[in-house]
Amino acid sequence: MTYDEHVVLVDGEGNPIGTAPKSTVHGVETPLHLAFSSYVFDRQARVLLSRRADHKITWPGEWTNSCCGHPLPGEALESAVTRRLDFELGLHVDSIDLVLPDFSYKAVMDNGIMEHELCPVYRVIVSADAVPNAEEVGAIRWVPWKEFADEVLSGEMPISPWAREQVPLLVALGPDPLTWPSADRANLPPAAR
Incomplete structure (x- = not known):
């Protein structure tokens, strides 16, 4: 990552309205911007969890x-997912599917720093283990999906606010994450199409 990377700013309908340096968009007045989340699975339907590096601006160590x-x-969202999985976790993607095209959230840390993202969610399937980049990831662990989902839903597992x-939205897609239906790309926000 370089500090002059730019992110895509969006309006409330998901239309692109400009760009801004990534280093300037996470603060106490974070503008709505385009992002993605991905859930990586192996062939046994275990999900790969990552602990954010301790020096991250938002939710460090979570x-x-x-x-x-x-x-x-x-950049196409699928390309961004593939690029970041390679950079952060040394993973090569077997398959990638859009599952939640219009997810968005706003979350504020105790110190006032905010995430405010239009954040489509992807399911990724891999066959090799991850090799975390310590600049981005503090630790990883593979967890059976049902165990993870149950612990998040019960409040037992501390997890990032976006996850x-x-x-719950992913659980609603069905019990087996490997058979979740792919979402229609036409339902992505305009800035992501």
């Missing part, structure tokens, strides 16, 4: 879904 990030201006909101 456990979360496999990988999140921001597409560069003009806490995403998991």
Whole structure:
């Protein structure tokens, strides 16, 4: 990652309205911007969880879904997911599917720093183990999906605020994450199409 990477700013309907340096968009007045979340699974339907590196600006040291990030201006979301999975976790993707095209959230840390993202969610299937990049990821663990989902839904598992909101929506897609239906790309926000 370089500090002059730009993110895509969006309006409330998901239309692109400009770009801004990534280093400037996470603060106490974070503008709505385009991002993604991904949930990586192996062939046994275990989900890969990652603990955010301790020096991250937002939710440092927190456990979360496999990988999140921001597409560069003009970059397809699927390409951004693939790029970040390679960079953060050394993973090569077997398959990638859009599952929640219009997810968005706003979350504020105790210190006032905010995430405010239009954040489509992807299911990714891999066959190799992850090799975490310590600059991005503090730790990883593979957990059976049902165990993870049950613990998030019960409040037992501390998890990032975006994952806490995403998991019930993913559970509603069915008990087996490997057979979740793919969403229609036409339902992505305009900035992501």
